Amino acid sequence: MVDHDCTIASEICRKARLARDARFDGQFFTGVLTTGIYCRSICPAVSPKEENVRYFDSPLKAANVGLRPCLRCRPDSAPGSFAWKGVATTLERAISLIDVGVLTGADAISIEQLSERLGVSSRYLRKLFTEGVGTSIKQYAQYRQLMFAKQLLHQTELSITQIGLAAGFNSIRRFNEVFKQTLKLTPSTFRKQVISANIKLTKNSHSKINEVDVPSVEPIKLSVELYYRPPFAWQQQHDFYQVRAVSNMEWLEGDNNYGRSFTTNGVSGYFDANHNNARNSFNVDIVLDNEQGLSELSAIIANIKRVLDLDANMQAIEQVLHLLAPLQQKIIPGLRLPGTWSTFEAGCRAVLGQQVSIIQASKLLNQLVLAYGEKRMISDKEVILFPTAEVIANASLDELKMPGARKLALNALGEFVTQNPAADINDWLSIKGIGPWTVAYAHMRGASSPDVLLCGDLVVKKRVLTLYQQHNEVLESAPAIDYSALTKEIASTVSPWGSYLTFQLWNLS
Incomplete structure (x- = not known):
């Protein structure tokens, strides 16, 4: 039986990975127990047998059981999609702040300061991470640093020192230590493997593969x-x-x-x-x-x-928007x-x-x-x-x-x-x-808040009223429309994706 650490059903994961379905990219990761690596749903490698795989909500969970990221599909570059998103607002805010580096680099704040900024105790925040992410705050922050560094090693010709700085490490020595401890290779060795595998690096005249310590004033x-x-x-x-x-x-x-x-x-x-x-x-x-x-x-x-x-x-998002009958045939996919x-x-x-x-x-x-x-x-x-x-x-x-x-x-x-x-x-x-x-x-x-239905916007109001009047006519009923009550009902139905409904309404012809 396939081990499963994912909220998506095993059968759906199986079909998605065999079809290399990009719609599931980043929603789950496939751990291949026979090779010790984990992959994205779109990995171009030969698909492993089902009895040899294990599914994970996040690459971090796969890494926590000792699996390494695939060099071909690069799980670090998958679009973000976390199982905990939308479950705990405080946890989501904490993750967003950590992802942009508040716990790393020269201006790093402490976990206690992060907790204070979020309005919770550090003990409670640690509990949220343990229960929601399956790891500690420190381990999560370090993992994000390493995956960002790995992405830059794959895709750019920034020097090792520059990549360490960009990933939030205060010294090249510490960068090498943590990278080797987690990925079993030094950054330099990892880059050589990338080059030998003929993975194309971005060319630019200001980057070098050699390590440099003198800050550049050039762009x-x-x-x-x-x-x-x-x-x-x-x-x-x-x-x-x-x-x-x-x-x-x-x-x-x-x-x-x-x-x-x-x-x-x-x-x-x-x-x-x-x-x-x-x-x-x-x-x-x-x-x-x-x-x-x-x-x-x-x-x-x-x-x-x-x-x-x-x-x-x-x-x-669109599964929820389709709950609005008057809009079903008018939704623009991918808006x-x-x-x-x-x-x-x-x-x-x-x-x-x-x-x-x-x-x-x-x-x-x-x-x-x-x-x-x-x-x-x-x-x-x-x-x-x-x-x-x-x-x-x-x-x-x-x-x-x-x-x-x-x-x-x-x-x-x-x-x-x-x-x-x-x-x-x-x-x-x-x-x-x-x-x-x-x-x-x-x-x-x-702030890209996903649940903002701009009911007071004149275009939104006009199009909501038109949609529902036309819908009522099709149903051969024409009750008077209470706009305030209607939009409250609509907002409740499409939550937490009200912003996407706003843009759908703005784009109606």
Whole structure:
């Protein structure tokens, strides 16, 4: 009988791995007991016999029983899909923070400080990890470091020292020790195996395979391949970006490209994401100001994945959306949440979009960024960075042709975020001119919160009423529609995927 440490039924896992079904990529991992490795559902290797496999919810659970990640399918690069997601909000928040490196690197915080930030005791947080993840907080953080380092060893030509820095290790010696202890190879030996296996590495003129200790002031260039589970409605997402793009801050060069500049914790750069439909992935080129920015690389890649919404499980989401009878025949498969780089940027976009058309809001946004964004030459590309909260707080905003009250709301938002950078988005409601719609929009696009049904949005209201009126006519019944009661019922039905319903409604013709 097949050992099973997975919430997905064994028979479903069996069929998915034999079919190499990309829709299950990252939802489970196959441990091959005869070879001692674990694989993704899409692994191209010859499928093992069922009696020799064991299924796991996560690669960490497979690693905990002594299995090693497959060199061919690289489980570290699978789209995220954790069994505990949606079960415990505190645990999910903790995992998100750990994944972007709060427990590693020179600015690492302690587990006690992480617990305080989450509003729970360290003992309770440790219990959540033991019960929900099956390992300790420290072990989980270290595993994420190693898998990120392994991904960079596979896909880039960053030096071993640079990769150790990017993965959050404070010394190359410690990086080598932990890597060898867990994966039974040193990083250098592992890279040689990758090269000998003819796995293509990204070429760039600023990277070396040799270890280097002198920080570089030159821009850092690297490329990674980021996977998703199909379907993916890329054309709709591309069009959404196109209409709202800010010149020199965002660009769409061809039908399969989206790029933009960014700033994360003082690190500036830009990325170009190129959709590869055949591989269910994006080839992402990232350029950082200099080598010091590598300490934020994990957070930057995590944010790119969030902005593109690569970890969404569209099967699960659309199964819930199909519960709405009037929408069943109109759902666009693979429609995701196109995010903004920060909650502050999303808040500014929302304020500028109050009571105006999308075209007018985009025009105002371009004027704002052109007037107050910082122009930078990063490598060989001139970009504009989105204005900081401090700059917006003190801006005259004379360039913007809009009501003075909205200008004051922008100033006040900038001042509030400057003074309270860690405040919850809901706290923005204390700002004059910031209402529930603006806060909800910032949650949905800035924080990628999955359960935001924008009932107060005029387009959403119009399309909900039209859908249900048409549905009632088909049923030959036309009761009066109480919009408030109806949307409460709808929100309850589609939870926790209200944001995806909002985008479905926005995309209805």
